[in-house]
Amino acid sequence: MNAFTEPYFQNDEAARAKLESVRWPNGPVCGRCGESERRYATKRPGRYRCGNPACRKDFTVTTGTVMESSHIPLHKWLMAFYLLSASKKGMSSHQLMRSLGVTYKSAWFLSHRVREAMRAGGLVPPMGGEGGIVEADETYFGKAEVQRPRRAKLPPPTKGGKVGPAGKRAIVSLVERGGSVRSFHVAVADKVTVQKIIADNISRESRLHTDESRLYVGADQIFASHETVKHSVKEYVRGDVHTNSAEGFFSIFKRGMRGIYQHCGEKHLHRYLAEYDFRYNHRQKLGYSDMGRALAAIRGAEGKRLTYRKPDEARV
Ligand SMILES: [Zn+2]
Structure with missing residues (x-):
């Protein structure tokens, strides 16, 4: 019908x-x-x-x-x-x-x-919790329009062991395994920025899963555990340790943005992220129908x- x-x-x-x-x-x-x-x-x-x-x-x-x-x-x-x-x-x-x-x-x-x-x-409760797994990952999408602060003395950001692209918009997403996502458009995905995001949004009792990026070094001091997979040597899953939920979310986001919103201005990017976060957080698997999601x-x-x-x- x-x-x-x-x-x-x-x-x-x-x-x-x-x-x-x-x-x-x-x-x-x-x-x-x-x-x-x-x-x-x-x-x-x-x-x-x-x-x-x-x-x-x-x-x-x-x-x-x-x-x-x-x-x-x-x-x-x-x-x-x-x-x-x-x-x-x-x-x-x-x-x-x-x-x-x-x-x-x-x-x-x-x-x-x-x-x-x-x-x-409003106030959103922390993600994860005792025994809960939260994946954190960052990605780069679209050309940056805003001038980035120069941090010549610092090593460039890394992504899976490789150097992160300069001049691209950086996005950090946190995904609770089997649950919700929170995405952030950041000026620079550096260690200070990323560690503030994970500390502010993830419950201390959680297990944090990331790749081996140095952005997350020291996170084991904050959370119950910090486990990593080494994408640089093609290790993507080890036991229940992986960042596949975050990667899956990035893939939906990027395919959608390329197909539908080709000309998204950087100042609006956080709104599009909110839209993709929302649909993911009200997905069918979590019990939402199309109308339920609209409501x-x-x-x-x-x-x-x-x-x-x-x-x-x-x-x-
Ligand atoms: Zn009134």
Whole structure:
């Protein structure tokens, strides 16, 4: 069955009802002050008045989300959430423009806001834990646009024993074995940067698996254990020690980026990483359907508006 025959992909009213049921399973909640008990329906469908005396403002289901103040009909928003969640490699703004019948500018606006909703926000718990395995690896993708700091005195970064490419964008990803991924676009993948990322994101009780890169030397002082495979001598798996999950994630990311988002500006790279991280973290193997993944993205739309919107951005 084609999922797009659902009424919430067809008309604004059904989409609003769907969004309300997803965001407000226990009834409307004011998106400005969080009031969940006192509110009144207004004459305009979908608009509520907050009953908290300190607030008293009107709100809708999009208040306080990436969808707020948008003139794009809600069923198109839902469709954008669905398409970017369901497609394995993502969807370009041109494809989205054709699928939704909106302008290119609107499609671009929609896709970046959906990506923002997909970004993991707030305090996230450390990865791994006792007995848990976390793989760390770095990769290089796309030409760097930003001038890198010169560190002539330091040896060049290594990748699998080889020298890492200069002038390319560096990405560090942490993957919990059988679980989730966290990716970071870094200016330089040097030891200080990489070790801060692993120390900030991985539980101390974890087993850390990496290749033999010197970026991770000393990590055994931080974690329960640090085991490495020697890619330089073609050792990729030793017992349960490997970085195949991280390599697999990089391969999905790179194939997708080459096929769909060829012209991703470096300042947007972290958003595309968030998109690929999100799909990986809500993959089928972890129990998510295409629609389930889209709903998870919609739930992530809350509380992101203020951190994202810039004052000079036009309303679309
Ligand atoms: Zn309120």
